[in-house]
Amino acid sequence: MICTVLGAGVAGLCAATALAERGADVRVIDPRAITAASALAGGMLAPFCEGESAPDLVVRAGQDAAAWWEARIGPLTRRGTLVLAPARDQAELDRFARATRAHEWVVPATLELALENRFARGLYYASEAHMDPRRGLSILRQRAEGLGVRFTERGSPEGQIIDCRGWGARDLLPDLRPVRGEMLLVEAPDVPLSRTLRLLHPRFPCYIVPRGLGRYMIGATMVESEDSGAITARAAMELLSAAYTVHPGFAEARILEASAGLRPAFPDNIPAIRQTGGRIHMNGMYRHGFLMAPILAEQLANDLMGGLQNAG
Structure with a gap:
């Protein structure tokens, strides 16, 4: 064919x-x-x-x-996902736990030593990659x-x-619609994190994904918009603020890339x-x-x- x-x-x-x-x-x-x-x-x-x-x-x-991916591109990073929330947003963490499965409650520092004394509890999804x-x-x-x-x-x-x-x-x-996403790629060699982290917040939840060599992808806002232009200042500040909440070492990170794109979505x-x-x-x-x-x-x-x- x-x-x-x-x-x-x-x-x-x-x-x-x-x-x-x-x-x-x-x-x-x-x-x-x-x-x-x-x-x-x-x-x-x-x-x-x-x-x-x-x-x-x-x-x-x-x-x-x-x-499927591992069979075609080789080994993935299989260290699970750690979901966190600031002390003031613990209700978001409880809601996330009720809405999902295949997780366990953990003390985050037992998985990521760099989070010691920063978060009292988190959700760990061990099978994710x-x-x-x-x-x-x-x-x-x-x-x-x-x-x-x-x-x-x-x-x-x-x-x-x-x-x-x-x-x-x-x-x-x-009926296809665009959903704008925004991301930062930063270099933060003083931030030793080994797995994907999701930080919950009622308005702008974000994730931090290690890329190796001290680099991290921080994303992503979701806005119903057809604007595929550059990332907004507000989005960049919110993403950096969230990253700083996870670890203060992100304050010294070098921004390597700041981008925005349109994801296609059905209703x-x-x-x-x-x-x-x-x-x-x-x-x-x-x-x-x-x-x-x-x-x-x-x-x-x-x-x-x-x-x-x-x-x-």
């Missing part, structure tokens, strides 16, 4: 890989190496934490994502190329069209496969791209090609 995948973000690369593993002749068309929204992602594979606001469908399906999304997508693209997938910046689609353009597909998906915030406009759409990743794109890609490949994958 000849397939053309439109878009080289996380959805497009996962779809191209799953199809190629089943023997499809795949070409990917995208003017960019990695679509912007995917490059700005946190890379958290945290299905149980997402259960705080996501439906059980995402929680259940997302539990297979880490194994994270990855560097840019590195992961680069490796996945190399794997796809090794399977014979061709990447071009332009051209006319041939065969079965798989549209994974994200917000760019709004011309064919009228129910559930990623989905649709058929319209003479093509198959894999879209609406919302904040679940790295968690749900592999699962939808496997479903898509099974429907089109059948057979077993070759993920060795």
Whole structure:
């Protein structure tokens, strides 16, 4: 089967890989190496934490994502997720615990010594993982190329069209909406943290994801907006304030990058496969791209090609 995948973000690369593993002749068309929204992602594979606001469908399906990525890009960071809240917001921590499962109450300093005397309790989701999304997508693209997938910046689609353009597909998906996310990449060598931390706050909950070599990704605000411009001063201050709450060493961090992007979302915030406009759409990743794109890609490949994958 000849397939053309439109878009080289996380959805497009996962779809191209799953199809190629089943023997499809795949070409990917995208003017960019990695679509912007995917490059700005946190890379958290945290299905149980997402259960705080996501439906059980995402929680259940997302539990297979880490194994899918590991089979294709190599080892992930499997140190779980630690959820915290300032003393004044302990009710948020209790609410988060009631809304999720697969966690245990811990004294945060027993997992991260750098948090000693800063937080009395936290929620630990031991089975969760994270990855560097840019590195992961680069490796996945190399794997796809090794399977014979061709990447071009332009051209006319041939065969079965798989549209994974994200917000760019709004011309064919009228109920698609943009959700703006904002992030910082900082270098803070004096902050020794080894796992993803989520800091709860009634207005701007954020997460801090280690990237290695003293670097951390801090994100992400969620604003219903079509503005894909630079990160706002307010968002940057709120994210830095949250990071400082976690550890005062972030006050001396060097800001390496400050970016904003638009996540595509359907009204129910559930990623989905649709058929319209003479093509198959894999879209609406919302904040679940790295968690749900592999699962939808496997479903898509099974429907089109059948057979077993070759993920060795």
